[in-house]
Amino acid sequence: MKLKANASKLRELTQSREFSLLLVMVLLCGLIQWRSGGVFFSGSVISQLTQNYAYIAVLAFGMLLVLLIGGIDISIGATMAISGMSTCLLMRDGVITNPLLAYLFSIFIGAVCGLVIGLVISKGKVIPIIATLGMQYIFRGLTYFVSGTLWVSADKMLPGYKNFAQSSFLGVNNLFWIVIVLFVAMIVFLKWTGFGRQIYAVGSNADAAKISGISIDRVKIIVYTINGAIAGLAGAMYTSLYASAQGNMATGAEMDVIAACVIGGVSLNGGQGSAFGVLLGAITIAIISKSLSLVGIDAFWQRALKGAVILLAVLVNVLVQRNAARKALEGREI
Amino acid sequence: MSEYILELNGITKIFPGVKALNKVQFNLRPGEVHALMGENGAGKSTFIKVIMGVHQAEEGEMLLDGKPVHFKNTRDAQKAGIAAIYQHVTSYPHLSVAENIFVGHMKKKFGVIQWKEMYQEADRLLQELNADFNSRSIMGNLSVAQQQMVEIAKALSLNARIIIMDEPTAALTKRESEELYRITRKLRDEGVAIIFISHRFEDMYALASRVTVFRDAQYIGSYDVDGITNADLIKAMVGREIKDLFPKPEVPLGEEVLRVENLCRTGYFKDVSFQVHKGEILGLTGLVGARRTEVVQTIFGVEKLTSGKIFWNGKEVKISSPSDAMKMGIGLLPENRQIEGLILDWGIGRNITLTELKSYVNKLFLNEKKENETAKNLAERVDTKAVSVFDKASSLSGGNQQKVVVAKALGSDFKLLILDEPTKGVDVGAKAAIYEIMGELAQQGYAIIMISSEMPEILGMSDRIVVMCEGRVTGELSREEATQEKILALAMAKHTVVEGGVQP
Structure with a gap:
């Protein structure tokens, strides 16, 4: 029997989860624009949005990889804190004198944290949520320990480090450039490299992946290390944006990040999700967080409403997915 | 009053696409142990599930004490005094023995569970069975044999008059099996009727007075255990006419590709040795629990070997992961394609x-x-x-x-393909296609190890047949000497008969 080897692009597009999410987002934006009396989508709000929430998007790309292999990492807020803090401490003490080096150092610390998590999960066989729950306390505790519970304030930081977060290139804030570059890298990594394919394989069916000759442990360790490195990057972004490093910084960031991934159609069971969906999810989270006050919603209601919007977006995605699964079964020859 | 406590006539059960039972009959006298035997897939387990009300038969009648009954679910069967102990123990590992015994019929007063009374009653039942543990033990900490004892206690707590045991000895040691015989005889002497499903002749001789044989979803016959020989019984179990064979094309055998010597994995298999050549299909067969899948998965590096040697093209090799095996040129097509294959x-x-x-x-x-x-x-x-x-x-x-x-x-x-039950759950047309592909692969010089439980497939496709029983190789047959009877005899041969040998 002859088979086709070309995909139908249109069908692929309209059946994708990202497509339905895009529709939800357009509706949401329209609603906000109308309720805010047309002020929400102004240049200044958008530039604030891209600058302030860039780190959420960056973290979400790392979390995407972890969720794809069926894991989860709730220690990324603490990883951000320890890498951002140790970088700023070395800057304060004059050890690091170059902003680029500061960023690289923060990424390195994050990667080490991620490697430890990866080893605990793969070699120690601890389930991911417990392993990262424990590591979260360890990293947070270490942050207070190395800093002696002190802050690193703006005047102790390199000017170039602080300015990086405030300046733009081609009219786009530098922090958002990081998001764009990482986004493109993720798309290429997941779609066109063998390792990207292995990540999906491990998350979709670890038993089949193992029989197919993939080393599950290796994939896990590398993914958690990448995620740690990305959290380290976010730690540097966060400290340069707010020009201060505090022991309790980015507490709870992981919740917004996981929410962004889930809204973006990433399955917590692993194996399903895309960089584009996660970008849309992160933008949705940013819009929800920023807009609720702008459209005049009472402060008490903002959190509850944020939760409701998140659940609604997830619900829509579940329904779309169920529909797609049914379609697949209809194609079966009986 | 009928002679039989339980009688089933003309039972037919159809699953989508297959007749799992075709007009089978069975009867049970009060106070007897009745063995039910047959190959894998003969329909024994389905039959039990029909009796227990898990499956509803499309045709046929069931008489209990001579009166027609119809069970909609397991509860109905239990109320009527029938209990089943399944092949795989279905218990709650984190709960106590007493809770496991009384699950579904907890002793309550005004809606409050009477713990003291329950523990006492459970201990009394366990004592009756001579158990060496008490009702407060945690189920998960017990051995398989002890867990089965709990299942039997559960059956007794339900006042069961008929107890069905589905391959209870499959996972037991010799000593544990004897303990089970003792309990079974005691129950029989107290008037309980027992249906005992087993692959083992020794179980049948130790316990049963009559034996019924199923084959390919059909009733073959019921015999007095004293009045039938082993050979006749084997014939009854496999005596089908083999037709529609898809014989493997003749291929001159090349050099040896893989040889394994004395492979052992503690708790699974022991002293497994065989070799396979270029262009050859080696059939690996046995009954449920023969551990064929475990052997090939260990060769493939999914599980770790305890001891033994693997030779690839004559050189000794170590395989510690599937990717090692694949790099060398071994491919595994797992039995469960939905879980491990795709x-x-x-x-x-x-x-x-x-x-x-x-x-x-x-x-x-x-x-x-x-x-x-x-x-x-x-x-x-x-x-x-x-x-x-x-x-x-x-x-x-x-x-x-x-x-x-x-x-x-x-x-x-790849140079060697290991196919684990390649045609399981596959319709006839696709089966023929897969046989054809296997033949072509052998012609192209692949060495093939095929695990299969289906006699026609094993006899038709294999150049050589290695038979296993309970983790040991019990014999090796060439294509010419292999018959259904010989294969089944080896598959049921205990390792005590052929001491760890490669040749029968």
Whole structure:
């Protein structure tokens, strides 16, 4: 029997989860624009949005990889804190004198944290949520320990480090450039490299992946290390944006990040999700967080409403997915 | 009053596409142990489930004490005094023995559970069975034999008059089996009627007064245990006419590809030795619990070997992971294709190329066009019925899924393919296609190890047949000398008969 080897692009597009999410987002934006009396989508709000929430998007790309292999990492807020803090401490003490080096150092610390998590999960066989729950306390505790519970304030930081977060290139804030570059890298990594394919394989069916000759442990360790490195990057972004490093910084960031991934159609069971969906999810989270006050919603209601919007977006995605699964079964020859 | 406590006539049970039971009959006298025997897939377990009300028969009648009964579910059967102890113990490992015994019928007063009373009653039952543990022990800490004792206590707590045991001795040691015999005899002497399903002749001789044989979903006959010989019984179990064979094409055998010597994995198998040549199909067969899958998975590096040697092209090798095995040139097509063979959410093409991703990588990046073309060619080579290589694996029928698993193995440069039950759950047409592919592969010089429980398949396709029983090789037969009777006799031979030997 002859088979086709070309995909139908249109069908692929309209059946994708990202497509339905895009529709939800357009509706949401329209609603906000109308309720805010047309002020929400102004240049200044958008530039604030891209600058302030860039780190959420960056973290979400790392979390995407972890969720794809069926894991989860709730220690990324603490990883951000320890890498951002140790970088700023070395800057304060004059050890690091170059902003680029500061960023690289923060990424390195994050990667080490991620490697430890990866080893605990793969070699120690601890389930991911417990392993990262424990590591979260360890990293947070270490942050207070190395800093002696002190802050690193703006005047102790390199000017170039602080300015990086405030300046733009081609009219786009530098922090958002990081998001764009990482986004493109993720798309290429997941779609066109063998390792990207292995990540999906491990998350979709670890038993089949193992029989197919993939080393599950290796994939896990590398993914958690990448995620740690990305959290380290976010730690540097966060400290340069707010020009201060505090022991309790980015507490709870992981919740917004996981929410962004889930809204973006990433399955917590692993194996399903895309960089584009996660970008849309992160933008949705940013819009929800920023807009609720702008459209005049009472402060008490903002959190509850944020939760409701998140659940609604997830619900829509579940329904779309169920529909797609049914379609697949209809194609079966009986 | 009828002579029989339980009588079933003309029972037919149809599952989509298969007749699991075809007009079978069975009867049970009060206070007797009645053995039920047959090959894998003869319909024994389905039959038990019909009695217990788990499945509803399409045709036939069931008489209890001479009166027709109809059980809608297991509760109905239990109320009527019938209890079953299944092959795989179905218990709650984190709860106490007493809770396991009384699950579903807790002793309550005004809606409050009477713990003291329950523990006392449970201990009394356990004492009756001479158990060496008490009702407060945690179920999960007990051995399989002890857990079975709990299941029997549970049956007694329900005042069961009929107890069905589905291969209870399969996971027991010799000593534990004897303990089970003792309990079974005691129950029989107290007037309980027992249906005992087993592959073992020794179980039958130790306990049963009568034996009923099923074969291919049909009733073959009931015999007095004293009045039938082993040979006749084996004949009853396998005496089908073999037709529609798909004989393997004649291929001159090449040099030895794989040889294993005295493979052991503690708790699973021991002293397993065999070899396979280029162009040869080696059949590996046995009954449930023979541990054939465990042996090949260990060779493939999924599990660790305790001791033994593996030779690849005459040189001793160590295989510690599937990727090691694949690098050498061994491909495994797992028995459970939905769990281990395929990623069901993925398209056919991606499944096929997963094992050989490296060959589609061009300086770091995947060449999807090349990937899809290769997948298409491989899928067409095994004649997969689908529209495109992007069709999800879950949308295919069982036979076509199996073809995709075969195509997946063909994409790599393997010398040896291990096929674990390649035609399980596959319709007749797809079966023929898979046999044809296997024949072609042998002609192309692949060495093939085929695990199969189906006699016609084993007899038709294998050049040589290795038979296993309970983790040991009990014999090796050439294509010429193999018959159904010889294979089954070896598959039921205890290792005490043939001491760890390769030759019978």
